[in-house]
Amino acid sequence: MAASVDSAVPGAVPVPRQGPFPWVAMYHSVGDCSHDPYRVTVTPERLERQLSWLRRRGLRGVSMGELLTARARGEARGLVGLTFDDGYADFVTDALPLLRRWGCRATLFVLPGRLGGDNAWDPLGPRKQLLAADGIRHAAAEGVEIGSHGLTHVDLTRADDRTLRTEVAESRARLTELTGVRTDGFCYPYGTVDARVAAAVREAGYSYACAIDPGPLTGPYALPRAHVGQGDTALRLHLKLRLHRLRRRPVEGR
Secondary structure: OOOOEOOOOOOOOOOEOOOEOOOEEEEOEEOOOOOOOOOOEEOHHHHHHHHHHHHHOOOEEEOHHHHHHHHHOOOOOOEEEEEEEOOEOHHHHHHHHHHHHOOOOOEEEEOHHHOOOEOOOOOOOOOOEEOOHHHHHHHHHOOOEEEEOOOOOOOHHHOOHHHHHHHHHHHHHHHHHHHOOOOOEEEOHHHOOOHHHHHHHHHOOOOEEEOOOOHHHOEOOEEOOEEOOOOOOHHHHHHHHHHHHHHOOEOOOO
């Protein structure tokens, strides 16, 4: 029996109503991690070892759009989602070549309100450059799915209604204009989401959204992900994947 889907707009990425959800890895920056108070950076060497680990296990990293489409067809076996938050410039210089080398794809969640800026929301630093418009277009041309991380990286659960609508809807409109492709995916800054925020994302026309550990909100607009960092060796990745398989539950459509 074919899986039913719940798409926010006609032709959008299909999201099945039921079934266990595949593993999704959450990355941020790829570069020097000698000063990394927020644990958001992996070195290129570590990322390469992690991608190699995936391929040795018969797994392939794909974008969220590809993962959700495959899952709706019952063809997601052997696929894992790879996501990179914030849109750091080092994605193009350090992550993208490794993804190509290992035959993987990914989703990059960017901040169209901070193009060419830096991660000013991280007060402890270090400052990291964000992609400008040309870098985002380059990534898209290389097969990377571009999603929204909001306009400016604010905690949407603390935002007033007007700010929430602007961060969610305007970022989608800007990215669609920038890339020439409909923006289907959203990623909650800081991973924080509540029912009001998830509803705003759906109403803005996205077909899915990524969180971290959304608990009872788990669904197409609050998809769980696992943080992957510099300390994640092959053993730790194995344990995280095993834990996910033990804990994951059906993702219900809404």
